[in-house]
Amino acid sequence: MSQPWYRRLSDGLSKSRDRLEGQLNVLLRRGPDLDAAFWSDLEDALIGADMGVVAVTEIVERLRDSAARKALPDAQSVLAHLAEELASEFPPDVIDFLTENVTVLVVGVNGAGKTTTVGKLAKQTVDEGRSVLLGSADTYRAAAVEQLDVWAERAKVPVVKRERGADPASVAFDAMKLAAETGAELTLVDTAGRLHTSKDLMLELQKIARVAERESAVPAKILLVMDATTGQNGLAQAREFDAALSVDGIVLTKLDGTAKGGIAVAIARELGIPILRIGVGESIDDLRPFVAEEFARALLSEV
Amino acid sequence: MFQNLSDRLQAVFKNLTGKGALSEADVDAAMREIRMALLEADVNFRVVKEFVAQVRERAIGQDLSKSLTPGQMVVRIVLEEMVSLLGGTEARLVLSNRIPNVVMLVGLQGSGKTTATAKLASYLRKQGKRPLMVACDVYRPAAIDQLEALGRELDIPVYRGEGSDPVAIAKAGVKYAIAEMRDVVIVDTAGRLHVDEEMMDEAARIKAAVKPDQILMVVDAMTGQDAVNAASAFAERVQFDAVIVSKLDGDARGGAALSVKSVTGKPIMFASMGEKLDALAAFHPDRMAKRILGMGDVVSLIERAQEAADETLAADTEERLRKGEFTLDDFRTQLKQIKKMGGLGSLVQMMPGMKGTAPDVDESQLDRVDAIISSMTIAERAKPQIISGPRRARIASGAGVTVFDVNQLLKQFAQARKLMKQMQKPGSKKRGRFQLPPGMQNPF
Ligand SMILES: Nc1nc2c(ncn2[C@@H]2O[C@H](COP(=O)(O)OP(=O)(O)O)[C@@H](O)[C@H]2O)c(=O)[nH]1
Ligand SMILES: Nc1nc2c(ncn2[C@@H]2O[C@H](COP(=O)(O)OP(=O)(O)O)[C@@H](O)[C@H]2O)c(=O)[nH]1
Ligand SMILES: [Mg+2]
Ligand SMILES: [Mg+2]
Numbered sequence A: 001m002s003q004p005w006y007r008r009l010s011d012g013l014s015k016s017r018d019r020l021e022g023q024l025n026v027l028l029r030r031g032p033d034l035d036a037a038f039w040s041d042l043e044d045a046l047i048g049a050d051m052g053v054v055a056v057t058e059i060v061e062r063l064r065d066s067a068a069r070k071a072l073p074d075a076q077s078v079l080a081h082l083a084e085e086l087a088s089e090f091p092p093d094v095i096d097f098l099t100e101n102v103t104v105l106v107v108g109v110n111g112a113g114k115t116t117t118v119g120k121l122a123k124q125t126v127d128e129g130r131s132v133l134l135g136s137a138d139t140y141r142a143a144a145v146e147q148l149d150v151w152a153e154r155a156k157v158p159v160v161k162r163e164r165g166a167d168p169a170s171v172a173f174d175a176m177k178l179a180a181e182t183g184a185e186l187t188l189v190d191t192a193g194r195l196h197t198s199k200d201l202m203l204e205l206q207k208i209a210r211v212a213e214r215e216s217a218v219p220a221k222i223l224l225v226m227d228a229t230t231g232q233n234g235l236a237q238a239r240e241f242d243a244a245l246s247v248d249g250i251v252l253t254k255l256d257g258t259a260k261g262g263i264a265v266a267i268a269r270e271l272g273i274p275i276l277r278i279g280v281g282e283s284i285d286d287l288r289p290f291v292a293e294e295f296a297r298a299l300l301s302e303v
Numbered sequence B: 001m002f003q004n005l006s007d008r009l010q011a012v013f014k015n016l017t018g019k020g021a022l023s024e025a026d027v028d029a030a031m032r033e034i035r036m037a038l039l040e041a042d043v044n045f046r047v048v049k050e051f052v053a054q055v056r057e058r059a060i061g062q063d064l065s066k067s068l069t070p071g072q073m074v075v076r077i078v079l080e081e082m083v084s085l086l087g088g089t090e091a092r093l094v095l096s097n098r099i100p101n102v103v104m105l106v107g108l109q110g111s112g113k114t115t116a117t118a119k120l121a122s123y124l125r126k127q128g129k130r131p132l133m134v135a136c137d138v139y140r141p142a143a144i145d146q147l148e149a150l151g152r153e154l155d156i157p158v159y160r161g162e163g164s165d166p167v168a169i170a171k172a173g174v175k176y177a178i179a180e181m182r183d184v185v186i187v188d189t190a191g192r193l194h195v196d197e198e199m200m201d202e203a204a205r206i207k208a209a210v211k212p213d214q215i216l217m218v219v220d221a222m223t224g225q226d227a228v229n230a231a232s233a234f235a236e237r238v239q240f241d242a243v244i245v246s247k248l249d250g251d252a253r254g255g256a257a258l259s260v261k262s263v264t265g266k267p268i269m270f271a272s273m274g275e276k277l278d279a280l281a282a283f284h285p286d287r288m289a290k291r292i293l294g295m296g297d298v299v300s301l302i303e304r305a306q307e308a309a310d311e312t313l314a315a316d317t318e319e320r321l322r323k324g325e326f327t328l329d330d331f332r333t334q335l336k337q338i339k340k341m342g343g344l345g346s347l348v349q350m351m352p353g354m355k356g357t358a359p360d361v362d363e364s365q366l367d368r369v370d371a372i373i374s375s376m377t378i379a380e381r382a383k384p385q386i387i388s389g390p391r392r393a394r395i396a397s398g399a400g401v402t403v404f405d406v407n408q409l410l411k412q413f414a415q416a417r418k419l420m421k422q423m424q425k426p427g428s429k430k431r432g433r434f435q436l437p438p439g440m441q442n443p444f
Helices: A007-012 A017-027 A036-048 A053-068 A075-087 A114-127 A144-155 A168-182 A199-215 A233-245 A263-271 A292-300 B005-012 B024-040 B045-059 B070-086 B113-126 B143-154 B166-179 B197-210 B227-238 B255-264 B285-293 B298-308 B311-322 B328-340 B344-349 B355-360 B363-374 B378-382 B389-399 B403-423
Strands: A102-107 A132-137 A186-191 A220-227 A249-253 A275-279 A287-289 B101-107 B131-135 B184-188 B214-220 B242-246 B268-272 B280-282
Touching: A036 A053, A036 A075, A036 B045, A053 A075, A053 A263, A053 B024, A075 A292, A102 A114, A102 A168, A102 A199, A102 A233, A114 A132, A114 A144, A114 A186, A114 A220, A114 A249, A114 A275, A114 A287, A132 A144, A132 A168, A144 B143, A168 A186, A168 A199, A186 A199, A199 A220, A199 A233, A220 A233, A220 A263, A233 A263, A249 A263, A275 A292, B005 B024, B005 B070, B024 B045, B024 B070, B024 B255, B024 B285, B045 B070, B045 B255, B070 B255, B070 B285, B101 B113, B101 B197, B101 B227, B113 B131, B113 B143, B113 B184, B113 B214, B113 B242, B113 B268, B113 B280, B131 B143, B131 B166, B166 B184, B166 B197, B184 B197, B197 B227, B214 B227, B214 B255, B214 B268, B227 B255, B242 B255, B255 B268, B255 B285, B268 B285, B328 B363, B328 B378, B328 B403, B363 B389, B363 B403, B389 B403
Parallel strands: A102 A186, A102 A220, A132 A186, A220 A249, A249 A275, B101 B184, B101 B214, B131 B184, B214 B242, B242 B268
Antiparallel strands: A275 A287, B268 B280
């Protein structure tokens, strides 16, 4: 079993370009030759990273063309070029609205890491010296409110809640009112997990979003939380949540495992939604900024 | 985005008629499609390679003189191979004579272990058992509260123990079960990453302490290529016995299930299909195989029907749908359109689990539906919910059918109406993107 690759993320940018290319080549466990085995291994590695077979086939074909034209002479240059290309799939000059005065509705499928991410974001924001308010709008799942309570306590921030089974939109309403009264700089509203295929639950979410948008004194944003182990279904998730709510940003969680999160590339390609943070563990400090170049290199690091 | 494998192969083989047998070249073209379909369904790429090689071997040289088209023939081979790889027959939870029996759940974070613990407890109680749930997740905030809340909902006891050592809690839980005369203990554990040495070791220690009769790994159906890494690590460290695939109520193809079975050899036992505590069902390899391949695809059935539909009629129906007024008259119109499209036979072939039933759905049945609806009053057609027992008897005698036939039709109509309603996805202008009613969407 390989070592959690995210560790390489942290020192990723500090590495010189030469060193990176060297590393890629070493990890390739082969020489510079662009033989058939190289291309098929590269294809496997990218598919294995959940980038999706259609995208991978297209990308590898294009690289092969370049190589045939001698534009990319060896394995090293192919991988370096690919890393750049993957990084450029992510939108440039992203505005990190999480550092602004906003209301954020945190959405996603079941078990993706929404509540944990809310806790981590609260802590991070408080550490920056800004005031935070939490809204506990998962009134459905057993003990979801208690779970967020624990995070609120850890981050030392107030939380607005109602009893289990209450209308989640009403929790959002309460939170918006209290946020306006107290002048909270960041209000994070946690919601119940829901599959994008559930029409009723998506409608409910739209209602919560409408209330948040209408009642919030500051801009309201939608943050989609996605588990990095998600396969091709991640694209359907992003599409449907985006169609229903217009998603402003993504947090990619559980990158501390061995999953590479390649589905994020597919999402960026198709929907252009920026990734704002990555989750790298279950502790309150396990949240990092997303840096496209680091991510792309990490994705290729075990090729 | 996903295309039915059946259609894909049809396209591959469209120029292939009158030949004696499938050549290597013919088969290779088909294998490319099969590979794509499996990868799009998240089957691990290594598993795909092995699988495709196996299918290829069987397909080459197959005689084409039989009644099947080349596409149908290859699809049949793929399905057979996949069903056998998925476990062939259905795996059942077998408990021993030991009292109490111990079942332990393991898996990654958020995969659905706690929910599955409660579902399993409820399932076992229905079989006459007296389950106890033991809450060993001391890490995730309020995880113990979560299991307790589910226990209260089900009225099944939960042991929460003291302290923060899951091994000690598990052990004490089993003791508690003996004292309380509970005959099955279900141990819910914390989510853990397969690369987390300490946590994997803890799982092994819980196992050693309570010696479970069955260890079940919960795998999220939406998992991608990494499923094999997690599953093989769990297999190595805790030697789980079987798998529960969770979140199958969504639209994930669930190729991870095939991957996990293939690399660990452990059978898939249950399909978890929702947040409700009764949403646990036995796992059917044949249905899963079709799901992975995108076959039995009711969506394409409906899309085909839509294309064939008379444009103005469709617009008219759509208008009323938006107002929520889909009536029995509309239903009849739709059935007539199906008839116009060349009968139900070919369409029924596309529906999951209906292959064998095709001959039964004949034209006379459509005529019967016509007759039943004709003997309804206008009010009854518009508002079927008013059709009471006596009304049903009247309609039956008017149409020359039995009350059973009338009930059957009303049930079908209710399903169709639900389906139609769900086609009206808000905010989506695309046609044909909608959620199927539970029974059709989840062939489990
Ligand atoms: N390893 C790891 N686990 C995470 C991460 N984020 C969340 N989790 C875990 O995933 C599970 C589900 O998280 P939760 O926040 O409750 O998900 P929600 O259902 O979307 O609110 C919990 O066990 C969390 O501890 C992460 O970045 N890494
Ligand atoms: N839609 C759906 N949600 C599920 C299913 N099983 C569990 N969940 C949800 O997934 C989330 C995580 O489940 P939980 O049992 O807490 O996972 P655990 O962290 O593995 O114990 C919760 O929101 C559950 O309600 C399922 O089969 N379908
Ligand atoms: Mg939550
Ligand atoms: Mg749990």
